[in-house]
Amino acid sequence: MTEPAPLAELTPVPRKTSPVLEQLERCRPFLEPVLEATPWEELSRQVASGHAQLWPGESAAMVTRVIGDTLEVWLGGGDLKELLQLQDGVAAFGRSMGCSRATIEGRAGWGRVLKTNGWAASFVTYERPL
Template structure:
């Protein structure tokens, strides 16, 4: 088993739990494939894991914290490391979406918009 596979197997439950709040956009297999293809970045911790993606817009580049799961304290400790990595890649913004509770925890972030959805 590869090091990626070992880390993925250990962290997959945290990511799968976070994916339940993504409103059906991906399956866990899609996330794994995206990480292996290099479209997504997998950040395994001891008791937590994060999946990011780099979003390139016409006027800026942003790191998007796409999936975040596991121990909250460890996740918050991982955040500045990932933000510094993204800054070295030329990102000038960090963004995330998720449950309303994240707004209370991420005090250095601001609400940028509201996302509304409906099935059609």
């Protein structure tokens, strides 16, 4: 029977990085500024597990989640024109997942842009620090 190698001689098996996580990291400059309360590691876990979907562009990115019959546009950052170009493909994905509507939460300024693209306000969220 042979002796096991000393720990100093062992090297870890290289961990393969998934292509989606590589894309997520490439899109970090677009998404990290809009994360607010969500840590980057949590976003990475959500995307890696398939609970969130990454829609990368060249200079923008969007992240969605399917919640029941709703496609939630969770995050979007980067070039506005490119974000708007992503919405048809994202909508087709939502329909293929059985979603009957899409939602976005954002600052009031988004309303002006979204209204011209078929979106309508359905509720307003107010907050205050505690």
